[in-house]
Amino acid sequence: MxxxxxxxxxxxxxxxxxxxxxxxxxxxxxxxxxxxxxxxxxxxxxxxxxxxxxxxxxxxxxxxxxxxxxxxxxxxxxxxxxxxxxxxxxxxxxxxxxxxxxxxxxxxxxxxxxxxxxxxxxxxxxxxxxxxxxxxxxxxxxxxxxxxxxxxxxxxxxxxxxxxxxxxxxxxxxxxxxxxxxxxxxxxxxxxxxxxxxxxxxxxxxxxxxxxxRTFENVPALWLPAFPVPAVDAHKYRRGHASIFSGGPSATGAARLTALAAARSGAGAVTVLSPANAMQVNAAHLTSIMLRKVDAVVDLGAFLTDRRPSSFVLGPGFGIGEKARDFALALLGAGQAQDSGVEGLVLDADGITSFRDEPETLFQAAHGSGAPALVMTPHEGEFGRLFPDMADDKALSKLAKARAAAALANAIVIYKGADTVIAAPDGRAAINSNGAPWLATAGSGDVLAGIVAGLLAQGMPAFEAACAAVWIHAEAGSRFGPGLIAEDLPLAMVPVLRELMESTAG
Structure with missing residues (x-):
């Protein structure tokens, strides 16, 4: 390479x-x-x-x-x-x-x-x-x-x-x-x-x-050997089950965007976890995406037992507060249970901001024995809420900040922007270089979180999944060009994914 x-x-x-x-x-x-x-x-x-x-x-x-x-x-x-x-x-x-x-x-x-x-x-x-x-x-x-x-x-x-x-x-x-x-x-x-x-x-x-x-340009050669390719005899659950938390009845669209991206990226099954008061709204817009009522941690526990999902996204349109923190901490603790099946949690948007006043609680949970992989996707403002001292340190480059944050949080950190940096707790980091201005549109980050979850659900290691998701997301947006809105991105991924699959076959 x-x-x-x-x-x-x-x-x-x-x-x-x-x-x-x-x-x-x-x-x-x-x-x-x-x-x-x-x-x-x-x-x-x-x-x-x-x-x-x-x-x-x-x-x-x-x-x-x-x-x-x-x-x-x-x-x-x-x-x-x-x-x-x-x-x-x-x-x-x-x-x-x-x-x-x-x-x-x-x-x-x-x-x-x-x-x-x-x-x-x-x-x-x-x-x-x-x-x-x-x-x-x-x-x-x-x-x-x-x-x-x-x-x-x-x-x-x-x-x-x-x-x-x-x-x-x-x-x-x-x-x-x-x-x-x-x-x-x-x-x-x-x-x-x-x-x-x-x-x-x-x-x-x-x-x-x-x-x-330990620093790389984020190109397919970095992660293509780990890219999931379905086996001939694969069935939907063998391809992984991704689950996306939905917000209330007036804020459901972000979760559905995330869910669609997870499905397009290859997850065999995708479920939207909806509060009861948003079930009808979500049901009216979902077809291949499944729906489950989850209002509290006890509901989440029952879902984990019944369906054994492998990855989660918490944050898009969810709302900021205690409920988000409870769900995130429950999932990070789920890995300590025997054979829970939870491989990773993608914490995005409101999920990140919910820990702005107590980030140590999140970091401690991520460091816990058996905790699933934690992937966080902050933009500049969200990074500053969770890592204020690093964000304010003018002596640190974006690369150095992402590395330090990943080590502190024991998480894969996708520090978003036109020069997105992906950093792992072990010191590896990648800088993305194929971004496009068309991605600066509402909902684009929700799609990125879904791609990460879809790849995690299929068993791709967390750092490689994060790097692949960032590249695929950027490549799809770049190829689509002017006029792009977030709803276009899941379908725009299809030719990119096809070429990657052909690359692995070659």
């Missing part, structure tokens, strides 16, 4: 291991990187009037010197600007010595319309805002609307968090090496990268395996 994401520190370790293993030394890797960038520049921008290569004093700048040399050798009009000389004896110094172009000080940087900028100032390891000459170069390039080819990451974007540190180049293309970094996928950095080109410079998969990254 090439879906691992490397932090800047892990990338530095990958460089070190690759150099130690050979056959390439540090300068050899630098030359490979420069060759990859130069090839992209020449292929994408052959008509540029002039190419301005901006070099910092570190290894990113060293890549830039290689690029400048190769562009000059190709007959391109190149201007070379440096923000400081490389350290004597470094690989960057070797690259600078091999480049016959006379560098000009970055303080004098000037460009013209129709030219191109190659950003080799800082790369992924930047930890402070660009200042002085660098900030001025960013401003000039931005004001002129020049296309920028960024090496590794646009300068000004944190490779660790995706944060913009003061100001940053907006890349038309970003060329990175070996593996992407979290900053390529996390917002707002993702919006600065443009097209991302992943170049192989000789750091093999074996080197990456030795680092053992």
């Amino acid at each position: 090439r879906n691992e994401l490397l932090s800047p520190a892990e990338m530095a370790e990958a460089d070190r291991l690759a150099i130690a293993e050979g056959p390439l030394d540090g300068y050899g890797l630098m030359q490979r990187a420069g060759e990859a960038v130069a090839a992209v520049v020449l292929a994408r921008y052959p008509a540029a009037k002039r190419m301005h290569v901006l070099c910092g004093p570190g290894n990113n700048g060293g890549d830039g010197y290689v690029v400048a040399r190769l562009l000059q050798e190709s007959g391109v009009n190149v201007a070379l600007w440096e923000s400081g000389e490389p350290r004597a004896g470094s690989d960057a110094a070797l690259a600078a010595a091999d480049c016959s172009l006379e560098p000009k000080p970055l303080s004098a940087f000037a460009a013209e319309t129709g030219s191109l900028v190659v950003d080799a100032l800082y790369g992924a390891g930047l930890s402070k805002a660009p200042a002085g000459d660098a900030a001025r170069a960013i401003r000039i390039s931005t004001d002129l609307g020049l296309p920028v080819v960024a090496i590794d990451l646009p300068s000004g974007v944190s490779g660790e968090s995706g944060a913009i540190l003061g100001s940053a180049f907006r890349g038309a293309v970003t060329v990175t090496f070996a593996r992407k970094k979290p900053g390529h996928l996390l917002l707002p950095g993702r919006g600065q990268c443009g097209e991302i080109v992943l170049a192989d410079i000789g750091i093999g998969d074996g080197i990456i395996a030795r680092i053992a990254p």
